[in-house]
Amino acid sequence: xxxxxxxxxxxxxxxxxxxxxxxxxxxxxxxxxxxxxxxxxxxxxxxxxxxxxxxxxxxxxxxxxxxxxxxxxxxxxxxxxxxxxxxxxxxxxxxxxxxxxxxxxxxxxxxxxxxxxxxxxxxxxxxxxxxxxxxxxxxxxxxxxxxxxxxxxxxxxxxxxxxxxxxxxxxxxxxxxxxxxxxxxxxxxxxxxxxxxxxxxxxxxxxxxxxxxxxxxxxxxxxxxxxxxxxxxxxxxxxxxxxxxxxxxxxxxxxxxxxxxxxxxxxxxxxxxxxxxxxxxxxxxxxxxxxxxxxxxxxxxxxxxxxxxxxxxxxxxxxxxxxxxxxxxxxxxxxxxxxxxxxxxxxxxxxxxxxxxxxxxxxxxxxxxxxxxxxxxxxxxxxxxxxxxxxxxxxxxxxxxxxxxxxxxxxxxxxxxxxxxxxxxxxxxxxxxxxxxxxxxxxxxxxxxxxxxxxxxxxxxxx
Amino acid sequence: xxxxxxxxxxxxxxxxxxxxxxxxxxxxxxxxxxxxxxxxxxxxxxxxxxxxxxxxxxxxxxxxxxxxxxxxxxxxxxxxxxxxxxxxxxxxxxxxxxxxxxxxxxxxxxxxxxxxxxxxxxxxxxxxxxxxxxxxxxxxxxxxxxxxxxxxxxxxxxxxxxxxxxxxxxxxxxxxxxxxxxxxxxxxxxxxxxxxxxxxxxxxxxxxxxxxxxxxxxxxxxxxxxxxxxxxxxxxxxxxxxxxxxxxxxxxxxxxxxxxxxxxxxxxxxxxxxxxxxxxxxxxxxxxxxxxxxxxxxxxxxxxxxxxxxxxxxxxxxxxxxxxxxxxxxxxxxxxxxxxxxxxxxxxxxxxxxxxxxxxxxxxxxxxxxxxxxxxxxxxxxxxxxxxxxxxxxxxxxxxxxxxxxxxxxxxxxxxxxxxxxxxxxxxxxxxxxxxxxxxxxxxxxxxxxxxxxxxxxxxxxx
Numbered sequence: 001x002x003x004x005x006x007x008x009x010x011x012x013x014x015x016x017x018x019x020x021x022x023x024x025x026x027x028x029x030x031x032x033x034x035x036x037x038x039x040x041x042x043x044x045x046x047x048x049x050x051x052x053x054x055x056x057x058x059x060x061x062x063x064x065x066x067x068x069x070x071x072x073x074x075x076x077x078x079x080x081x082x083x084x085x086x087x088x089x090x091x092x093x094x095x096x097x098x099x100x101x102x103x104x105x106x107x108x109x110x111x112x113x114x115x116x117x118x119x120x121x122x123x124x125x126x127x128x129x130x131x132x133x134x135x136x137x138x139x140x141x142x143x144x145x146x147x148x149x150x151x152x153x154x155x156x157x158x159x160x161x162x163x164x165x166x167x168x169x170x171x172x173x174x175x176x177x178x179x180x181x182x183x184x185x186x187x188x189x190x191x192x193x194x195x196x197x198x199x200x201x202x203x204x205x206x207x208x209x210x211x212x213x214x215x216x217x218x219x220x221x222x223x224x225x226x227x228x229x230x231x232x233x234x235x236x237x238x239x240x241x242x243x244x245x246x247x248x249x250x251x252x253x254x255x256x257x258x259x260x261x262x263x264x265x266x267x268x269x270x271x272x273x274x275x276x277x278x279x280x281x282x283x284x285x286x287x288x289x290x291x292x293x294x295x296x297x298x299x300x301x302x303x304x305x306x307x308x309x310x311x312x313x314x315x316x317x318x319x320x321x322x323x324x325x326x327x328x329x330x331x332x333x334x335x336x337x338x339x340x341x342x343x344x345x346x347x348x349x350x351x352x353x354x355x356x357x358x359x360x361x362x363x364x365x366x367x368x369x370x371x372x373x374x375x376x377x378x379x380x381x382x383x384x385x386x387x388x389x390x391x392x393x394x395x396x397x398x399x400x401x402x403x404x405x406x407x408x409x410x411x412x413x414x415x416x417x418x419x420x421x422x423x424x425x426x427x428x429x430x431x432x433x434x435x436x437x438x439x440x441x442x443x444x445x446x447x448x449x450x451x452x453x454x455x456x457x458x459x460x461x462x463x
Numbered sequence: 464x465x466x467x468x469x470x471x472x473x474x475x476x477x478x479x480x481x482x483x484x485x486x487x488x489x490x491x492x493x494x495x496x497x498x499x500x501x502x503x504x505x506x507x508x509x510x511x512x513x514x515x516x517x518x519x520x521x522x523x524x525x526x527x528x529x530x531x532x533x534x535x536x537x538x539x540x541x542x543x544x545x546x547x548x549x550x551x552x553x554x555x556x557x558x559x560x561x562x563x564x565x566x567x568x569x570x571x572x573x574x575x576x577x578x579x580x581x582x583x584x585x586x587x588x589x590x591x592x593x594x595x596x597x598x599x600x601x602x603x604x605x606x607x608x609x610x611x612x613x614x615x616x617x618x619x620x621x622x623x624x625x626x627x628x629x630x631x632x633x634x635x636x637x638x639x640x641x642x643x644x645x646x647x648x649x650x651x652x653x654x655x656x657x658x659x660x661x662x663x664x665x666x667x668x669x670x671x672x673x674x675x676x677x678x679x680x681x682x683x684x685x686x687x688x689x690x691x692x693x694x695x696x697x698x699x700x701x702x703x704x705x706x707x708x709x710x711x712x713x714x715x716x717x718x719x720x721x722x723x724x725x726x727x728x729x730x731x732x733x734x735x736x737x738x739x740x741x742x743x744x745x746x747x748x749x750x751x752x753x754x755x756x757x758x759x760x761x762x763x764x765x766x767x768x769x770x771x772x773x774x775x776x777x778x779x780x781x782x783x784x785x786x787x788x789x790x791x792x793x794x795x796x797x798x799x800x801x802x803x804x805x806x807x808x809x810x811x812x813x814x815x816x817x818x819x820x821x822x823x824x825x826x827x828x829x830x831x832x833x834x835x836x837x838x839x840x841x842x843x844x845x846x847x848x849x850x851x852x853x854x855x856x857x858x859x860x861x862x863x864x865x866x867x868x869x870x871x872x873x874x875x876x877x878x879x880x881x882x883x884x885x886x887x888x889x890x891x892x893x894x895x896x897x898x899x900x901x902x903x904x905x906x907x908x909x910x911x912x913x914x915x916x917x918x919x920x921x922x923x924x925x926x
Contacts, residue, residue: 010924085784101593105567110596122781123833125811125826127740130564133573153780156813156821156829163814187819208784251926268794269732269773277590288785295789308793310732312775317616318585320892321548321671322751326758328888330771331731348588350619351626356650357902358619363588366619366900370586372916373895379919380891425791428843429783432836437829439820453835456842461473463714 005238005400007251008387011379012258012335020332020382022261030257030415031247037414038245038253041407051205052406055213056235056399062218062228065200069222076176077108078135079115079223082161083145083216084153086208087180088121089285090217090402095119096281097398098226114225115141123153128160137161137168141223143178145216147202149186152433174198180215207421209289210406213399227395234399242407252404255337255386256411262335262384263309270309271327274339275316275371278393282339283313286405293409293420300417307416317370324374328381336378336385339401340371343392468701468863470714471850474842475721475798483795483845485724493720493878494710500877501708501716504870514668515869518676519698519862525681525691528663532577532685540571541598542578542686545624546608546679547616549671550643551584552748553680553865558582559744560861561689577688578604586616591623600624600631604686606641608679610665612649615896637661643678670884672752673869676862690858697862705870715867718800718849719874725798725847726772733772734790737802738779738834741856745802746776749868756872756883763880770879780833787837791844799841799848802864803834806855 014021045053081091095117100106104116120131142161146154166173179199181188192199200215202208211217213235218228242252259270270290272283295308314323316338327334344364352359358366378385388404390397413420435445477484508516544554558580563569567579583594605624609617629636642662644651655662663678665671674680676698681691705715722733733753735746758771777786779801790797807827815822821829841848851867853860876883898908 006925008920008925010919010921013924016919084781088781089785100596101590102597105597122740122778123826123830124738124740125807125809125830127564128826129809129811133563134565134568152821152829152833153784155819156824156826159813159816159819159821160811160826162816187817249926254926268796275587277585277587291786291789291793295793297792306792306794308789310775310789310793310796312773315585318547318551320889321616322552323754324892325886325888326754326771326773328891329760329769330754330758330773331769333731333773344588346588346592348592348623350622353622353625354650356618356622357897357900358615358622361619361900363586363591363619363623366615366896367586367588369896369899370615370892372912373892373899375919376895376912376916377892423788425788426783428791429787429833429836429840432839433829433832434820436832436836437820437824449835449839453839456473456479456838457471458473461476462469462471463712463717 003391003396004241005251005397005404006389007255008389009254009258011375012262012384012386016379017384018382021384022258022265026261027247027254027257030261033415034247034250034253034257034411035245037411040414041410048205050410051203052207052210052213053239055206056232056239056403058213059229059232062232065215065218065222066228069219072141073114073223076115076141077139078141079117079220080131080135080140080142080161081117081119081145081220082142082154082157083119084121084151085288086211087145087147087151087154087216088119089209089281089288090212091117091220092119093281093285093402094212094217094221094226094231094398095224097278097393098221098395099224101277103224112225115223117220117224119220120157123156128157132161132164137165137176140165141176141178143180143219144188145180146186146188147182147208147211149181149188155187178219180219209292212285212402230395231399234396235403236399237396238400238403238407242404252407253411255404255408256415258386259309259335260412260415263307267333267335267384268309269312269334271312271314271334271336272339273314273316273319273336275367276339276341276344276393277315279339279341280313280315282401283315285402287311287313289405289409292423294412294416294418295425296416296418297425298418300419305418307418316374317367320370320374327383328377332383334383336383338371338375338385338387340387340389341393342389345393466854466859467704468714468860468867469852470718471852472717472721474838474848474850475725479842480847481845484847485721485728489724490710490717490720493724496878497710497713497716497720497874498708500874503877504873511668513873514666515670515673515676516702518669519695519702519866522692522695525695528678528681528685529691532682535604536577536686539578539604540602541604542580542683543594543598543603543605543624544580544582544584544608544683545605545617545620546582547584547614548751549674550608550610550614550617550679551582552672552744552751553675554580554683555582556744556748556865557675557680557684557689557694557861558687560741560856561684561858562687564740566687575688578686580683580687582683583620586619591620595624595627600628600639603628604639604641606643606682607651608643609649609651610645610671610674612644612651615900618650641682643682672755675748675865693858694862697859698866699862700859701863701866701870705867715870716874718867718871719878721849722772722798723875723878726770730796730798730847731772732775732797734775734777734797734799735802736777736779736782736799738830739802739804739807739856740778742802742804743776743778745864746778748865750774750776752868752872755886757875757879757881758888759879759881760888761881763882768881770881779837780830783833783837790846791840795846797846799846801834801838801848801850803850803852804856805852808856
């Protein structure tokens with residue numbers, strides 16, 4: 001397939017990076033583990049546990065969302081996603097990849113009638129207050145997204161924005177709200193029934209960080225004019241390529257295997273570095289996917305393992321002027337994955353001035369030369385690196401890329417022998433937040449916590 | 464000083480995090496090294512080698528820039544910084560911290576007549592082409608920034624934007640350009656003379672990543688209405704506090720010492736996690752400062768050491784839904800530095816709905832509770848963390864914070880015994896880029912490089 005997203009791993013091999021690399025033999029030695037992982041994943045899929053693998057085939061649902069968005073868009077100016085983490089990162093990644101880099105500054109015509117997009121994914125008061133300065137609620141559609149229906153950050157922002165909306169448009173406020181949540185449970189689902197809100201479902205077998213191809217990610221994409229059908233078709237293409245359990249043929253399995261090998265060769269830092277501003281959001285989305293799925297205290301036997309690569313985002317060529325010094329000369333603890341774009345939307349020529357060597361060339365050539373130069377420099381210094389290339393940043397290619405990384409996460413979970421689909425480590429923080437916020441049932445803990453906090457906040461330990 | 468930026472290190476100590484921590488004794492044992500570092504830094508300062516330490520006192524220059532910006536701003540709508548790395552990250556950090564979160568979407572009145580700011584810090588063709596869709600060159604002031612005057616990315620974008628400007632405004636194009644570069648050398652300095660451009664100087668003894676308080680960072684700040692005098696005054700305040708070489712009293716030295724101790728206790732990952740959207744840009748600025756200064760192959764004796772902590776940016780509360788699972792349960796390889804804001808600009812109340820526990824509270828309380836909960840959860844799990852607190856995000860506090868981190872970098876350089884002020888590792892990549900772009904003098908290398916690249920790009924190593 002000539003328009004396929006591809007993984008090139010040459011520069012991870014000893015042949016190219018010397019003794020810091022891995023070998024084809026080491027990769028092939030993982031074949032058995034990969035076959036087992038493959039079997040396990042497909043068994044779980046059949047058992048209905050891996051809902052994200054069903055999403056590429058929900059074309060009819062995508063068509064409906066696309067049509068509904070096209071119809072409703074002309075009534076509004078802004079689309080606000082009220083979500084956080086898995087209910088925001090995929091939305092941002094699709095938007096950055098597939099829309100104009102200054103989308104919200106374009107006139108309606110430049111947006112072809114589609115909506116501006118805002119994703120206020122924090123409870124910073126100045127950030128939320130700032131949003132209300134630049135949107136007119138009368139012209140705004142709010143998409144509240146929480147799988148559980150009870151995420152504190154999401155609900156706090158929702159309550160604030162709903163109140164403002166009610167003040168402005170009165171009883172018709174519910175025409176400005178789309179709820180994306182569990183089909184049956186949670187505060188938001190109850191609100192849908194009580195207040196007659198339009199709603200969409202997050203399948204119960206799809207975790208937040210795997211939900212970009214559910215209505216969680218598809219609604220905002222459709223309302224900004226992204227062809228979400230093609231996104232799913234791209235994911236299908238990748239799914240097909242990954243039916244093969246041959247480690248050397250299956251890009252998701254191969255990516256997972258290489259990362260896994262390097263992790264145990266003392267390279268726990270997994271840098272993703274797109275040479276494309278459009279793909280920087282993918283690196284951020286990958287940070288959640290990789291960190292939350294693989295950062296685990298216990299393996300599936302319950303033994304303490306404290307594993308997990310640390311995903312890091314960087315941007316080429318920009319971070320050549322920030323991070324590359326460290327990547328080239330610092331500790332041998334990283335594996336770099338470049339995201340490479342073969343063809344950009346525009347070709348931008350550099351005019352000739354003063355016979356300067358850049359004159360007459362294009363930014364396209366310069367960016368590509370910088371990418372190649374950085375890759376080669378790292379390789380020459382014995383720094384392992386991979387390249388995932390996209391023929392062009394299209395919805396299909398994005399579908400392939402995101403699905404490949406999701407599936408790679410599942411393979412990596414199997415290799416590390418951990419549960420890649422839970423996040424037990426954030427529970428304690430949630431409980432403590434509830435206690436500090438005085439939620440019913442947590443009152444007793446509050447004063448104890450405050451005493452504890454006061455101890456460390458003392459001036460004694462402050463300079 | 465009640466409005467001081469402070470470093471709390473309680474949760475780095477064994478007393479709070481158990482045996483993963485450090486002890487006061489270990490810190491005090493570094494006193495001699497810190498005294499030596501302090502002496503070395505102040506000696507270099509006297510010798511005129513550490514220009515960044517003189518910047519807080521250049522109040523008169525800042526006053527002039529402030530006045531000039533106030534006078535010129537009404538003639539324009541947009542301010543475009545054409546720079547990359549150290550010529551962009553400080554600008555973005557100041558802007559995010561001290562201006563409205565949706566500044567470029569505000570009407571002129573909301574901006575009090577000051578300019579929108581764009582920092583196109585990459586040579587991505589779609590990114591640059593996109594910029595030209597949303598700015599009118601007639602209403603735009605372009606600030607070209609390159610210390611050397613020859614940075615490829617900067618010049619390529621400059622040539623492109625200059626051509627567009629010339630087409631639109633003809634011979635008066637030079638009234639739309641401000642050049643910030645070396646006082647005497649380089650392509651841009653020559654252009655200043657030849658084309659009669661307004662120019663500003665980057666002192667030769669100030670490196671790019673330490674240049675935020677030179678015209679590099681001050682011009683764009685002033686043109687967006689930031690009080691740059693107060694920024695310098697804040698830096699002065701921090702400089703005064705750091706005259707003291709007592710490790711326990713000098714926040715910059717103490718921060719460096721703690722990071723240094725943890726680095727050698729197998730915690731090479733230094734996460735900076737502001738609980739404030741406004742301060743996220745600071746974490747990005749810090750990434751360059753820390754990575755490029757400390758990521759070094761050789762020490763000052765020329766011995767190979769391959770050192771350098773890897774700085775990582777995260778955002779609270781947002782990354783509780785992305786990275787915190789890994790920080791709590793993953794490998795014990797990180798030290799987290801929270802940036803904590805005591806008072807936000809706005810107080811945003813959550814309205815009461817359905818007797819929900821969040822009703823009647825404020826986002827301010829919620830964000831603070833989440834910060835405290837995350838800090839406590841990490842501490843309970845034996846994960847060392849620090850907190851740098853700002854009373855409020857003001858120009859003074861930003862001056863204190865940025866200067867503290869710059870100075871900490873100098874102390875850390877001394878502790879690691881490396882040169883914190885060069886970046887030899889990026890040279891190879893530059894040479895290779897020149898060769899691939901066919902710059903005069905590099906022609907011979909081009910075909911050799913292309914052969915080399917072709918080897919690794921073969922289909923053999925692709926899935």
